Amino acid sequence: MSAQRLLVRQVALLVTTLCLLQTGWSAHWSDKDRTPVRKDLCPEEGDWTQGGGSCYQLVKSPTQWIMAEYLCREYFHQEAMPVKITSKEENDFVWKLIGDRDVWIGLQDISNPDRDVGVWQWSDGTNMTRKMYKNWYPGSPNGNGETCALFWEGGEGTWDDVHCREEYPFICELDIDECAKGLHKCSPKALCENTGDGYECECAIGYDGDGYTCEKLKPGQQSKKQKPKEKKPKKVERSYKDLDKCVKGLNKCAPQAICENVGESYRCTCAMGYVGDGFTCQRDTPQLREQRRKQKELEEQQQKEQQQKEEQQKEEQQKEEQPTQEQPKEEVESGESDKKEEVKEEL
Incomplete structure:
Protein backbone atom coordinates (compact mmCIF):
# COMPACT_ATOMS: atom_id res chain seq x y z
CA MET A 1 0.00 0.00 0.00
CA SER A 2 1.39 3.39 -0.98
CA ALA A 3 2.07 6.06 1.63
CA GLN A 4 -0.58 8.32 0.09
CA ARG A 5 -3.33 5.68 0.30
CA LEU A 6 -2.30 4.84 3.88
CA LEU A 7 -2.53 8.52 4.83
CA VAL A 8 -5.99 8.83 3.25
CA ARG A 9 -7.19 5.75 5.13
CA GLN A 10 -5.92 7.07 8.47
CA VAL A 11 -7.58 10.45 7.89
CA ALA A 12 -10.89 8.74 7.03
CA LEU A 13 -10.67 6.65 10.19
CA LEU A 14 -9.99 9.76 12.28
CA VAL A 15 -12.93 11.65 10.74
CA THR A 16 -15.26 8.71 11.38
CA THR A 17 -14.16 8.52 15.02
CA LEU A 18 -14.72 12.25 15.54
CA CYS A 19 -18.19 12.03 14.01
CA LEU A 20 -19.15 9.21 16.34
CA LEU A 21 -17.93 11.18 19.35
CA GLN A 22 -19.81 14.32 18.33
CA THR A 23 -23.08 12.44 17.81
CA GLY A 24 -22.72 10.84 21.24
CA TRP A 25 -22.11 7.20 20.43
CA SER A 26 -20.31 4.89 22.81
CA ALA A 27 -19.80 1.17 23.21
CA HIS A 28 -21.80 -1.20 25.38
CA TRP A 29 -20.02 -2.94 28.25
CA SER A 30 -20.69 -6.46 26.97
CA ASP A 31 -19.98 -5.91 23.27
CA LYS A 32 -17.79 -2.88 22.67
CA ASP A 33 -17.26 -3.35 18.96
CA ARG A 34 -20.88 -4.13 18.06
CA THR A 35 -23.25 -2.16 20.26
CA PRO A 36 -23.12 1.62 19.80
CA VAL A 37 -25.47 3.55 22.10
CA ARG A 38 -26.34 7.24 21.90
CA LYS A 39 -25.85 9.31 25.03
CA ASP A 40 -29.09 11.26 24.51
CA LEU A 41 -31.35 8.29 25.26
CA CYS A 42 -31.66 8.86 29.01
CA PRO A 43 -34.81 10.47 30.51
CA GLU A 44 -34.84 14.26 30.39
CA GLU A 45 -36.17 14.53 33.94
CA GLY A 46 -33.57 13.94 36.60
CA ASP A 47 -29.80 13.93 36.54
CA TRP A 48 -29.24 10.76 34.51
CA THR A 49 -25.78 9.82 33.22
CA GLN A 50 -25.38 7.50 30.24
CA GLY A 51 -22.76 4.79 30.28
CA GLY A 52 -22.66 1.76 28.00
CA GLY A 53 -26.20 0.52 27.45
CA SER A 54 -27.68 2.04 30.62
CA CYS A 55 -28.56 5.32 32.29
CA TYR A 56 -27.56 5.96 35.91
CA GLN A 57 -29.13 8.23 38.53
CA LEU A 58 -27.20 8.90 41.76
CA VAL A 59 -29.38 9.76 44.76
CA LYS A 60 -27.34 11.22 47.61
CA SER A 61 -30.15 11.19 50.19
CA PRO A 62 -29.57 8.19 52.50
CA THR A 63 -32.31 5.59 52.90
CA GLN A 64 -32.74 1.89 53.67
CA TRP A 65 -32.11 -0.69 50.94
CA ILE A 66 -35.75 -1.67 50.47
CA MET A 67 -36.73 1.99 50.04
CA ALA A 68 -33.95 2.48 47.49
CA GLU A 69 -35.42 -0.31 45.39
CA TYR A 70 -38.89 1.18 45.78
CA LEU A 71 -37.85 4.77 44.95
CA CYS A 72 -35.92 3.79 41.82
CA ARG A 73 -39.04 2.23 40.31
CA GLU A 74 -41.83 4.37 41.75
CA TYR A 75 -40.21 7.81 41.78
CA PHE A 76 -37.49 7.99 39.13
CA HIS A 77 -38.67 5.55 36.42
CA GLN A 78 -41.00 2.56 36.39
CA GLU A 79 -38.34 0.37 34.76
CA ALA A 80 -35.41 1.58 36.88
CA MET A 81 -33.87 -0.43 39.71
CA PRO A 82 -30.79 -0.28 41.93
CA VAL A 83 -27.69 -0.78 39.81
CA LYS A 84 -26.74 -4.26 38.65
CA ILE A 85 -22.99 -4.63 38.03
CA THR A 86 -22.14 -7.13 35.28
CA SER A 87 -18.52 -6.38 34.38
CA LYS A 88 -15.34 -4.74 35.61
CA GLU A 89 -15.80 -1.93 33.08
CA GLU A 90 -19.23 -1.11 34.46
CA ASN A 91 -18.01 -1.42 38.04
CA ASP A 92 -15.20 1.07 37.40
CA PHE A 93 -17.57 3.46 35.60
CA VAL A 94 -20.15 3.46 38.41
CA TRP A 95 -17.47 3.77 41.09
CA LYS A 96 -16.07 6.89 39.41
CA LEU A 97 -19.60 8.24 39.02
CA ILE A 98 -20.52 7.95 42.71
CA GLY A 99 -17.13 8.95 44.11
CA ASP A 100 -15.53 7.47 47.20
CA ARG A 101 -18.65 6.89 49.33
CA ASP A 102 -20.95 4.15 50.63
CA VAL A 103 -23.72 3.59 48.06
CA TRP A 104 -26.32 0.82 47.84
CA ILE A 105 -26.25 -1.54 44.85
CA GLY A 106 -29.14 -3.78 43.81
CA LEU A 107 -27.84 -6.95 45.45
CA GLN A 108 -29.53 -8.73 48.37
CA ASP A 109 -29.23 -12.06 50.17
CA ILE A 110 -32.67 -13.69 49.85
CA SER A 111 -31.85 -16.87 51.77
CA ASN A 112 -32.52 -17.69 55.40
CA PRO A 113 -30.45 -15.20 57.44
CA ASP A 114 -29.32 -18.02 59.76
CA ARG A 115 -27.33 -19.64 56.95
CA ASP A 116 -23.62 -18.89 56.66
CA VAL A 117 -23.65 -18.97 52.85
CA GLY A 118 -26.49 -17.01 51.30
CA VAL A 119 -28.19 -16.80 47.93
CA TRP A 120 -27.47 -13.35 46.55
CA GLN A 121 -29.89 -11.96 44.00
CA TRP A 122 -29.93 -8.80 41.89
CA SER A 123 -33.01 -6.58 41.88
CA ASP A 124 -34.03 -7.88 38.45
CA GLY A 125 -34.41 -11.39 39.90
CA THR A 126 -31.10 -12.80 38.63
CA ASN A 127 -29.31 -15.01 41.13
CA MET A 128 -25.57 -14.42 41.38
CA THR A 129 -23.63 -17.46 40.18
CA ARG A 130 -19.95 -18.32 40.39
CA LYS A 131 -19.39 -17.36 36.77
CA MET A 132 -20.94 -13.91 37.13
CA TYR A 133 -18.83 -10.83 37.81
CA LYS A 134 -18.42 -9.94 41.47
CA ASN A 135 -16.13 -7.59 43.35
CA TRP A 136 -16.48 -8.37 47.05
CA TYR A 137 -14.06 -6.90 49.54
CA PRO A 138 -11.79 -9.67 50.94
CA GLY A 139 -13.71 -11.50 53.66
CA SER A 140 -17.12 -10.35 52.42
CA PRO A 141 -19.88 -11.35 52.49
CA ASN A 142 -19.52 -12.52 56.08
CA GLY A 143 -23.15 -13.14 57.07
CA ASN A 144 -24.12 -12.07 60.61
CA GLY A 145 -27.53 -10.97 59.35
CA GLU A 146 -25.95 -8.53 56.87
CA THR A 147 -28.04 -9.20 53.77
CA CYS A 148 -27.68 -6.11 51.55
CA ALA A 149 -24.69 -5.00 49.48
CA LEU A 150 -23.09 -1.63 48.78
CA PHE A 151 -20.02 0.04 47.38
CA TRP A 152 -17.74 0.37 50.39
CA GLU A 153 -16.18 3.76 51.07
CA GLY A 154 -12.43 3.38 50.98
CA GLY A 155 -12.71 -0.03 49.33
CA GLU A 156 -11.61 1.14 45.86
CA GLY A 157 -14.81 -0.02 44.18
CA THR A 158 -15.25 -3.24 46.17
CA TRP A 159 -18.54 -4.39 47.70
CA ASP A 160 -19.45 -5.10 51.29
CA ASP A 161 -22.48 -6.63 53.01
CA VAL A 162 -24.27 -4.63 55.72
CA HIS A 163 -27.61 -4.63 57.55
CA CYS A 164 -30.47 -3.60 55.25
CA ARG A 165 -31.92 -1.25 57.87
CA GLU A 166 -28.88 1.02 57.66
CA GLU A 167 -29.27 4.14 55.52
CA TYR A 168 -27.00 5.08 52.61
CA PRO A 169 -27.23 6.88 49.25
CA PHE A 170 -28.16 4.72 46.27
CA ILE A 171 -27.83 4.67 42.49
CA CYS A 172 -30.57 3.65 40.05
CA GLU A 173 -29.98 2.03 36.67
CA LEU A 174 -32.27 2.21 33.65
CA ASP A 175 -31.54 -0.19 30.81
CA ILE A 176 -31.62 1.15 27.25
CA ASP A 177 -33.56 -1.26 25.03
CA GLU A 178 -31.32 -1.43 21.98
CA LYS A 229 -32.57 -20.59 25.10
CA GLU A 230 -31.83 -20.74 28.79
CA LYS A 231 -34.71 -20.31 31.17
CA LYS A 232 -34.62 -16.99 32.96
CA PRO A 233 -34.56 -17.20 36.76
CA LYS A 234 -37.83 -16.53 38.49
CA LYS A 235 -37.86 -13.15 40.14
CA VAL A 236 -38.74 -12.98 43.80
CA GLU A 237 -41.71 -10.65 44.12
CA ARG A 238 -41.31 -8.23 46.99
CA SER A 239 -44.24 -6.66 48.80
CA TYR A 240 -43.53 -3.25 50.27
CA LYS A 241 -46.70 -3.09 52.37
CA ASP A 242 -46.57 -6.39 54.24
CA LEU A 243 -42.88 -7.29 54.21
CA ASP A 244 -41.49 -9.39 57.05
CA LYS A 245 -39.13 -6.76 58.35
CA CYS A 246 -37.76 -9.12 61.00
CA VAL A 247 -36.60 -11.76 58.51
CA LYS A 248 -35.23 -9.24 56.01
CA GLY A 249 -33.40 -7.20 58.65
CA LEU A 250 -35.41 -4.05 57.91
CA ASN A 251 -36.18 -3.27 61.55
CA LYS A 252 -34.49 -1.02 64.08
CA CYS A 253 -34.58 -3.42 67.00
CA ALA A 254 -31.54 -3.52 69.25
CA PRO A 255 -29.14 -6.44 68.72
CA GLN A 256 -30.20 -7.72 72.17
CA ALA A 257 -33.91 -7.56 71.28
CA ILE A 258 -36.36 -10.01 69.76
CA CYS A 259 -38.18 -8.77 66.65
CA GLU A 260 -41.79 -9.82 66.04
CA ASN A 261 -43.45 -9.06 62.69
CA VAL A 262 -46.92 -7.50 63.12
CA GLY A 263 -48.71 -6.95 59.78
CA GLU A 264 -47.20 -3.85 58.19
CA SER A 265 -45.06 -3.12 61.25
CA TYR A 266 -43.04 -4.95 63.89
CA ARG A 267 -42.52 -5.12 67.65
CA CYS A 268 -39.19 -5.09 69.52
CA THR A 269 -38.82 -6.75 72.94
CA CYS A 270 -35.57 -6.91 74.89
CA ALA A 271 -34.35 -10.47 75.40
CA MET A 272 -34.16 -12.13 78.82
CA GLY A 273 -31.45 -10.54 80.92
CA TYR A 274 -31.83 -7.16 79.21
CA VAL A 275 -34.09 -4.17 79.82
CA GLY A 276 -35.24 -1.31 77.61
CA ASP A 277 -37.85 -0.36 75.03
CA GLY A 278 -36.64 -2.88 72.44
CA PHE A 279 -34.87 -0.28 70.31
CA THR A 280 -32.26 0.22 73.02
CA CYS A 281 -31.49 -2.59 75.47
CA GLN A 282 -28.96 -2.78 78.27
CA ARG A 283 -27.92 -5.67 80.47
CA ASP A 284 -29.94 -6.00 83.67
CA THR A 285 -27.86 -5.33 86.82
CA PRO A 286 -28.57 -5.30 90.59
CA GLN A 287 -28.48 -1.50 90.51
CA LEU A 288 -31.11 -1.39 87.75
CA ARG A 289 -33.27 -3.92 89.59
CA GLU A 290 -33.09 -1.79 92.76
CA GLN A 291 -34.08 1.29 90.76
CA ARG A 292 -37.06 -0.55 89.27
CA ARG A 293 -38.10 -1.76 92.75
CA LYS A 294 -38.05 1.76 94.15
CA GLN A 295 -39.85 3.07 91.09
CA LYS A 296 -42.52 0.40 91.48
CA GLU A 297 -42.99 1.23 95.18
CA LEU A 298 -43.28 4.91 94.34
CA GLU A 299 -45.89 4.22 91.65
CA GLU A 300 -47.87 1.99 94.04
CA GLN A 301 -47.75 4.68 96.74
CA GLN A 302 -48.93 7.32 94.28
CA GLN A 303 -51.71 5.03 93.11
CA LYS A 304 -52.79 4.37 96.71
CA GLU A 305 -52.84 8.09 97.50
CA GLN A 306 -54.85 8.73 94.37
CA GLN A 307 -57.42 6.11 95.38
CA GLN A 308 -57.71 7.60 98.89
CA LYS A 309 -58.19 11.04 97.41
CA GLU A 310 -60.93 9.79 95.10
CA GLU A 311 -62.70 8.02 97.99
CA GLN A 312 -62.53 11.18 100.12
CA GLN A 313 -63.98 13.27 97.31
CA LYS A 314 -66.75 10.72 96.87
CA GLU A 315 -67.67 10.85 100.59
CA GLU A 316 -67.76 14.66 100.56
CA GLN A 317 -69.99 14.61 97.52
CA GLN A 318 -72.38 12.17 99.22
CA LYS A 319 -72.61 14.43 102.31
CA GLU A 320 -73.49 17.40 100.12
CA GLU A 321 -76.22 15.43 98.35
CA GLN A 322 -77.81 13.99 101.58
CA PRO A 323 -79.97 17.06 102.65
CA THR A 324 -81.50 17.33 99.22
CA GLN A 325 -82.50 13.70 99.42
CA GLU A 326 -84.21 14.13 102.87
CA GLN A 327 -86.17 17.25 101.85
CA PRO A 328 -88.88 15.44 99.86
CA LYS A 329 -89.60 13.21 102.92
CA GLU A 330 -90.30 16.22 105.15
CA GLU A 331 -92.59 17.70 102.54
CA VAL A 332 -94.55 14.45 102.35
CA GLU A 333 -94.99 14.33 106.13
CA SER A 334 -96.21 17.97 106.26
CA GLY A 335 -98.65 17.25 103.46
CA GLU A 336 -100.16 14.30 105.32
CA SER A 337 -100.60 16.36 108.52
CA ASP A 338 -102.44 19.08 106.58
CA LYS A 339 -104.89 16.51 105.20
CA LYS A 340 -105.62 15.18 108.71
CA GLU A 341 -106.44 18.67 109.97
CA GLU A 342 -108.80 19.27 107.04
CA VAL A 343 -110.67 16.03 107.84
CA LYS A 344 -111.07 17.05 111.51
CA GLU A 345 -112.55 20.43 110.56
CA GLU A 346 -115.13 18.79 108.29
CA LEU A 347 -116.25 16.51 111.09
Whole structure:
Protein backbone atom coordinates (compact mmCIF):
# COMPACT_ATOMS: atom_id res chain seq x y z
CA MET A 1 0.00 0.00 0.00
CA SER A 2 1.39 3.39 -0.98
CA ALA A 3 2.07 6.06 1.63
CA GLN A 4 -0.58 8.32 0.09
CA ARG A 5 -3.33 5.68 0.30
CA LEU A 6 -2.30 4.84 3.88
CA LEU A 7 -2.53 8.52 4.83
CA VAL A 8 -5.99 8.83 3.25
CA ARG A 9 -7.19 5.75 5.13
CA GLN A 10 -5.92 7.07 8.47
CA VAL A 11 -7.58 10.45 7.89
CA ALA A 12 -10.89 8.74 7.03
CA LEU A 13 -10.67 6.65 10.19
CA LEU A 14 -9.99 9.76 12.28
CA VAL A 15 -12.93 11.65 10.74
CA THR A 16 -15.26 8.71 11.38
CA THR A 17 -14.16 8.52 15.02
CA LEU A 18 -14.72 12.25 15.54
CA CYS A 19 -18.19 12.03 14.01
CA LEU A 20 -19.15 9.21 16.34
CA LEU A 21 -17.93 11.18 19.35
CA GLN A 22 -19.81 14.32 18.33
CA THR A 23 -23.08 12.44 17.81
CA GLY A 24 -22.72 10.84 21.24
CA TRP A 25 -22.11 7.20 20.43
CA SER A 26 -20.31 4.89 22.81
CA ALA A 27 -19.80 1.17 23.21
CA HIS A 28 -21.80 -1.20 25.38
CA TRP A 29 -20.02 -2.94 28.25
CA SER A 30 -20.69 -6.46 26.97
CA ASP A 31 -19.98 -5.91 23.27
CA LYS A 32 -17.79 -2.88 22.67
CA ASP A 33 -17.26 -3.35 18.96
CA ARG A 34 -20.88 -4.13 18.06
CA THR A 35 -23.25 -2.16 20.26
CA PRO A 36 -23.12 1.62 19.80
CA VAL A 37 -25.47 3.55 22.10
CA ARG A 38 -26.34 7.24 21.90
CA LYS A 39 -25.85 9.31 25.03
CA ASP A 40 -29.09 11.26 24.51
CA LEU A 41 -31.35 8.29 25.26
CA CYS A 42 -31.66 8.86 29.01
CA PRO A 43 -34.81 10.47 30.51
CA GLU A 44 -34.84 14.26 30.39
CA GLU A 45 -36.17 14.53 33.94
CA GLY A 46 -33.57 13.94 36.60
CA ASP A 47 -29.80 13.93 36.54
CA TRP A 48 -29.24 10.76 34.51
CA THR A 49 -25.78 9.82 33.22
CA GLN A 50 -25.38 7.50 30.24
CA GLY A 51 -22.76 4.79 30.28
CA GLY A 52 -22.66 1.76 28.00
CA GLY A 53 -26.20 0.52 27.45
CA SER A 54 -27.68 2.04 30.62
CA CYS A 55 -28.56 5.32 32.29
CA TYR A 56 -27.56 5.96 35.91
CA GLN A 57 -29.13 8.23 38.53
CA LEU A 58 -27.20 8.90 41.76
CA VAL A 59 -29.38 9.76 44.76
CA LYS A 60 -27.34 11.22 47.61
CA SER A 61 -30.15 11.19 50.19
CA PRO A 62 -29.57 8.19 52.50
CA THR A 63 -32.31 5.59 52.90
CA GLN A 64 -32.74 1.89 53.67
CA TRP A 65 -32.11 -0.69 50.94
CA ILE A 66 -35.75 -1.67 50.47
CA MET A 67 -36.73 1.99 50.04
CA ALA A 68 -33.95 2.48 47.49
CA GLU A 69 -35.42 -0.31 45.39
CA TYR A 70 -38.89 1.18 45.78
CA LEU A 71 -37.85 4.77 44.95
CA CYS A 72 -35.92 3.79 41.82
CA ARG A 73 -39.04 2.23 40.31
CA GLU A 74 -41.83 4.37 41.75
CA TYR A 75 -40.21 7.81 41.78
CA PHE A 76 -37.49 7.99 39.13
CA HIS A 77 -38.67 5.55 36.42
CA GLN A 78 -41.00 2.56 36.39
CA GLU A 79 -38.34 0.37 34.76
CA ALA A 80 -35.41 1.58 36.88
CA MET A 81 -33.87 -0.43 39.71
CA PRO A 82 -30.79 -0.28 41.93
CA VAL A 83 -27.69 -0.78 39.81
CA LYS A 84 -26.74 -4.26 38.65
CA ILE A 85 -22.99 -4.63 38.03
CA THR A 86 -22.14 -7.13 35.28
CA SER A 87 -18.52 -6.38 34.38
CA LYS A 88 -15.34 -4.74 35.61
CA GLU A 89 -15.80 -1.93 33.08
CA GLU A 90 -19.23 -1.11 34.46
CA ASN A 91 -18.01 -1.42 38.04
CA ASP A 92 -15.20 1.07 37.40
CA PHE A 93 -17.57 3.46 35.60
CA VAL A 94 -20.15 3.46 38.41
CA TRP A 95 -17.47 3.77 41.09
CA LYS A 96 -16.07 6.89 39.41
CA LEU A 97 -19.60 8.24 39.02
CA ILE A 98 -20.52 7.95 42.71
CA GLY A 99 -17.13 8.95 44.11
CA ASP A 100 -15.53 7.47 47.20
CA ARG A 101 -18.65 6.89 49.33
CA ASP A 102 -20.95 4.15 50.63
CA VAL A 103 -23.72 3.59 48.06
CA TRP A 104 -26.32 0.82 47.84
CA ILE A 105 -26.25 -1.54 44.85
CA GLY A 106 -29.14 -3.78 43.81
CA LEU A 107 -27.84 -6.95 45.45
CA GLN A 108 -29.53 -8.73 48.37
CA ASP A 109 -29.23 -12.06 50.17
CA ILE A 110 -32.67 -13.69 49.85
CA SER A 111 -31.85 -16.87 51.77
CA ASN A 112 -32.52 -17.69 55.40
CA PRO A 113 -30.45 -15.20 57.44
CA ASP A 114 -29.32 -18.02 59.76
CA ARG A 115 -27.33 -19.64 56.95
CA ASP A 116 -23.62 -18.89 56.66
CA VAL A 117 -23.65 -18.97 52.85
CA GLY A 118 -26.49 -17.01 51.30
CA VAL A 119 -28.19 -16.80 47.93
CA TRP A 120 -27.47 -13.35 46.55
CA GLN A 121 -29.89 -11.96 44.00
CA TRP A 122 -29.93 -8.80 41.89
CA SER A 123 -33.01 -6.58 41.88
CA ASP A 124 -34.03 -7.88 38.45
CA GLY A 125 -34.41 -11.39 39.90
CA THR A 126 -31.10 -12.80 38.63
CA ASN A 127 -29.31 -15.01 41.13
CA MET A 128 -25.57 -14.42 41.38
CA THR A 129 -23.63 -17.46 40.18
CA ARG A 130 -19.95 -18.32 40.39
CA LYS A 131 -19.39 -17.36 36.77
CA MET A 132 -20.94 -13.91 37.13
CA TYR A 133 -18.83 -10.83 37.81
CA LYS A 134 -18.42 -9.94 41.47
CA ASN A 135 -16.13 -7.59 43.35
CA TRP A 136 -16.48 -8.37 47.05
CA TYR A 137 -14.06 -6.90 49.54
CA PRO A 138 -11.79 -9.67 50.94
CA GLY A 139 -13.71 -11.50 53.66
CA SER A 140 -17.12 -10.35 52.42
CA PRO A 141 -19.88 -11.35 52.49
CA ASN A 142 -19.52 -12.52 56.08
CA GLY A 143 -23.15 -13.14 57.07
CA ASN A 144 -24.12 -12.07 60.61
CA GLY A 145 -27.53 -10.97 59.35
CA GLU A 146 -25.95 -8.53 56.87
CA THR A 147 -28.04 -9.20 53.77
CA CYS A 148 -27.68 -6.11 51.55
CA ALA A 149 -24.69 -5.00 49.48
CA LEU A 150 -23.09 -1.63 48.78
CA PHE A 151 -20.02 0.04 47.38
CA TRP A 152 -17.74 0.37 50.39
CA GLU A 153 -16.18 3.76 51.07
CA GLY A 154 -12.43 3.38 50.98
CA GLY A 155 -12.71 -0.03 49.33
CA GLU A 156 -11.61 1.14 45.86
CA GLY A 157 -14.81 -0.02 44.18
CA THR A 158 -15.25 -3.24 46.17
CA TRP A 159 -18.54 -4.39 47.70
CA ASP A 160 -19.45 -5.10 51.29
CA ASP A 161 -22.48 -6.63 53.01
CA VAL A 162 -24.27 -4.63 55.72
CA HIS A 163 -27.61 -4.63 57.55
CA CYS A 164 -30.47 -3.60 55.25
CA ARG A 165 -31.92 -1.25 57.87
CA GLU A 166 -28.88 1.02 57.66
CA GLU A 167 -29.27 4.14 55.52
CA TYR A 168 -27.00 5.08 52.61
CA PRO A 169 -27.23 6.88 49.25
CA PHE A 170 -28.16 4.72 46.27
CA ILE A 171 -27.83 4.67 42.49
CA CYS A 172 -30.57 3.65 40.05
CA GLU A 173 -29.98 2.03 36.67
CA LEU A 174 -32.27 2.21 33.65
CA ASP A 175 -31.54 -0.19 30.81
CA ILE A 176 -31.62 1.15 27.25
CA ASP A 177 -33.56 -1.26 25.03
CA GLU A 178 -31.32 -1.43 21.98
CA CYS A 179 -33.73 -3.73 20.18
CA ALA A 180 -36.76 -1.45 20.53
CA LYS A 181 -34.79 1.69 19.69
CA GLY A 182 -33.02 0.19 16.68
CA LEU A 183 -29.55 0.55 18.18
CA HIS A 184 -28.51 -3.05 17.62
CA LYS A 185 -26.40 -4.60 14.89
CA CYS A 186 -28.33 -7.81 14.47
CA SER A 187 -28.77 -9.16 10.97
CA PRO A 188 -32.09 -8.36 9.24
CA LYS A 189 -32.59 -12.14 9.25
CA ALA A 190 -32.08 -12.35 13.02
CA LEU A 191 -34.16 -11.75 16.14
CA CYS A 192 -32.96 -9.17 18.65
CA GLU A 193 -33.58 -9.82 22.34
CA ASN A 194 -32.89 -7.24 25.04
CA THR A 195 -31.12 -8.85 28.01
CA GLY A 196 -31.09 -5.99 30.49
CA ASP A 197 -27.33 -5.52 30.26
CA GLY A 198 -27.09 -5.59 26.46
CA TYR A 199 -28.79 -7.60 23.74
CA GLU A 200 -28.48 -10.91 21.93
CA CYS A 201 -28.92 -11.70 18.25
CA GLU A 202 -30.26 -15.06 17.10
CA CYS A 203 -30.73 -16.06 13.49
CA ALA A 204 -34.32 -16.76 12.52
CA ILE A 205 -35.55 -20.25 11.65
CA GLY A 206 -34.12 -21.32 8.32
CA TYR A 207 -30.94 -19.26 8.75
CA ASP A 208 -27.58 -19.96 10.35
CA GLY A 209 -24.93 -17.66 11.79
CA ASP A 210 -23.90 -15.73 14.87
CA GLY A 211 -26.89 -13.39 14.73
CA TYR A 212 -24.92 -10.50 13.28
CA THR A 213 -24.56 -12.30 9.96
CA CYS A 214 -27.09 -14.96 8.95
CA GLU A 215 -27.06 -17.17 5.86
CA LYS A 216 -29.98 -19.14 4.53
CA LEU A 217 -29.75 -22.87 5.15
CA LYS A 218 -29.72 -25.23 2.21
CA PRO A 219 -32.37 -27.97 1.98
CA GLY A 220 -31.61 -30.64 4.59
CA GLN A 221 -28.92 -28.52 6.26
CA GLN A 222 -29.15 -27.96 10.03
CA SER A 223 -28.00 -24.93 11.96
CA LYS A 224 -24.81 -25.47 13.93
CA LYS A 225 -24.72 -22.29 15.98
CA GLN A 226 -28.28 -22.01 17.22
CA LYS A 227 -28.43 -22.81 20.93
CA PRO A 228 -31.46 -23.57 23.07
CA LYS A 229 -32.57 -20.59 25.10
CA GLU A 230 -31.83 -20.74 28.79
CA LYS A 231 -34.71 -20.31 31.17
CA LYS A 232 -34.62 -16.99 32.96
CA PRO A 233 -34.56 -17.20 36.76
CA LYS A 234 -37.83 -16.53 38.49
CA LYS A 235 -37.86 -13.15 40.14
CA VAL A 236 -38.74 -12.98 43.80
CA GLU A 237 -41.71 -10.65 44.12
CA ARG A 238 -41.31 -8.23 46.99
CA SER A 239 -44.24 -6.66 48.80
CA TYR A 240 -43.53 -3.25 50.27
CA LYS A 241 -46.70 -3.09 52.37
CA ASP A 242 -46.57 -6.39 54.24
CA LEU A 243 -42.88 -7.29 54.21
CA ASP A 244 -41.49 -9.39 57.05
CA LYS A 245 -39.13 -6.76 58.35
CA CYS A 246 -37.76 -9.12 61.00
CA VAL A 247 -36.60 -11.76 58.51
CA LYS A 248 -35.23 -9.24 56.01
CA GLY A 249 -33.40 -7.20 58.65
CA LEU A 250 -35.41 -4.05 57.91
CA ASN A 251 -36.18 -3.27 61.55
CA LYS A 252 -34.49 -1.02 64.08
CA CYS A 253 -34.58 -3.42 67.00
CA ALA A 254 -31.54 -3.52 69.25
CA PRO A 255 -29.14 -6.44 68.72
CA GLN A 256 -30.20 -7.72 72.17
CA ALA A 257 -33.91 -7.56 71.28
CA ILE A 258 -36.36 -10.01 69.76
CA CYS A 259 -38.18 -8.77 66.65
CA GLU A 260 -41.79 -9.82 66.04
CA ASN A 261 -43.45 -9.06 62.69
CA VAL A 262 -46.92 -7.50 63.12
CA GLY A 263 -48.71 -6.95 59.78
CA GLU A 264 -47.20 -3.85 58.19
CA SER A 265 -45.06 -3.12 61.25
CA TYR A 266 -43.04 -4.95 63.89
CA ARG A 267 -42.52 -5.12 67.65
CA CYS A 268 -39.19 -5.09 69.52
CA THR A 269 -38.82 -6.75 72.94
CA CYS A 270 -35.57 -6.91 74.89
CA ALA A 271 -34.35 -10.47 75.40
CA MET A 272 -34.16 -12.13 78.82
CA GLY A 273 -31.45 -10.54 80.92
CA TYR A 274 -31.83 -7.16 79.21
CA VAL A 275 -34.09 -4.17 79.82
CA GLY A 276 -35.24 -1.31 77.61
CA ASP A 277 -37.85 -0.36 75.03
CA GLY A 278 -36.64 -2.88 72.44
CA PHE A 279 -34.87 -0.28 70.31
CA THR A 280 -32.26 0.22 73.02
CA CYS A 281 -31.49 -2.59 75.47
CA GLN A 282 -28.96 -2.78 78.27
CA ARG A 283 -27.92 -5.67 80.47
CA ASP A 284 -29.94 -6.00 83.67
CA THR A 285 -27.86 -5.33 86.82
CA PRO A 286 -28.57 -5.30 90.59
CA GLN A 287 -28.48 -1.50 90.51
CA LEU A 288 -31.11 -1.39 87.75
CA ARG A 289 -33.27 -3.92 89.59
CA GLU A 290 -33.09 -1.79 92.76
CA GLN A 291 -34.08 1.29 90.76
CA ARG A 292 -37.06 -0.55 89.27
CA ARG A 293 -38.10 -1.76 92.75
CA LYS A 294 -38.05 1.76 94.15
CA GLN A 295 -39.85 3.07 91.09
CA LYS A 296 -42.52 0.40 91.48
CA GLU A 297 -42.99 1.23 95.18
CA LEU A 298 -43.28 4.91 94.34
CA GLU A 299 -45.89 4.22 91.65
CA GLU A 300 -47.87 1.99 94.04
CA GLN A 301 -47.75 4.68 96.74
CA GLN A 302 -48.93 7.32 94.28
CA GLN A 303 -51.71 5.03 93.11
CA LYS A 304 -52.79 4.37 96.71
CA GLU A 305 -52.84 8.09 97.50
CA GLN A 306 -54.85 8.73 94.37
CA GLN A 307 -57.42 6.11 95.38
CA GLN A 308 -57.71 7.60 98.89
CA LYS A 309 -58.19 11.04 97.41
CA GLU A 310 -60.93 9.79 95.10
CA GLU A 311 -62.70 8.02 97.99
CA GLN A 312 -62.53 11.18 100.12
CA GLN A 313 -63.98 13.27 97.31
CA LYS A 314 -66.75 10.72 96.87
CA GLU A 315 -67.67 10.85 100.59
CA GLU A 316 -67.76 14.66 100.56
CA GLN A 317 -69.99 14.61 97.52
CA GLN A 318 -72.38 12.17 99.22
CA LYS A 319 -72.61 14.43 102.31
CA GLU A 320 -73.49 17.40 100.12
CA GLU A 321 -76.22 15.43 98.35
CA GLN A 322 -77.81 13.99 101.58
CA PRO A 323 -79.97 17.06 102.65
CA THR A 324 -81.50 17.33 99.22
CA GLN A 325 -82.50 13.70 99.42
CA GLU A 326 -84.21 14.13 102.87
CA GLN A 327 -86.17 17.25 101.85
CA PRO A 328 -88.88 15.44 99.86
CA LYS A 329 -89.60 13.21 102.92
CA GLU A 330 -90.30 16.22 105.15
CA GLU A 331 -92.59 17.70 102.54
CA VAL A 332 -94.55 14.45 102.35
CA GLU A 333 -94.99 14.33 106.13
CA SER A 334 -96.21 17.97 106.26
CA GLY A 335 -98.65 17.25 103.46
CA GLU A 336 -100.16 14.30 105.32
CA SER A 337 -100.60 16.36 108.52
CA ASP A 338 -102.44 19.08 106.58
CA LYS A 339 -104.89 16.51 105.20
CA LYS A 340 -105.62 15.18 108.71
CA GLU A 341 -106.44 18.67 109.97
CA GLU A 342 -108.80 19.27 107.04
CA VAL A 343 -110.67 16.03 107.84
CA LYS A 344 -111.07 17.05 111.51
CA GLU A 345 -112.55 20.43 110.56
CA GLU A 346 -115.13 18.79 108.29
CA LEU A 347 -116.25 16.51 111.09
